[in-house]
Amino acid sequence: MLKDDQRIRYLHDYLVRVHQAIQDGVKVEGYFVWSLMDNFECSYGYTRRFGLxxxxxxxxxxxxxxxxx
Known part of the structure; x- marks a missing residue:
């Protein structure tokens, strides 16, 4: 398993804000992470890794x- 603590912090902080929006009455039906697997990105080729x-x-x-x- 690879360590990616920066993404964990990002996802945690983002989901805390989504939760707050729900508490404030925003109808949230779901959340999707950008990409399951690392892949080719048009702007970055294979140099950036976005996947889980x-x-x-x-x-x-x-x-x-x-x-x-």
């Missing part, structure tokens, strides 16, 4: 990131 699952592009091995939990 790390992809080793050479071996195609998939490794869960800590934030996926």
């Amino acid at each position: 699952v790390y992809i080793d592009y050479t071996s195609q091995r998939r490794i869960w990131k800590k934030s996926a939990l």
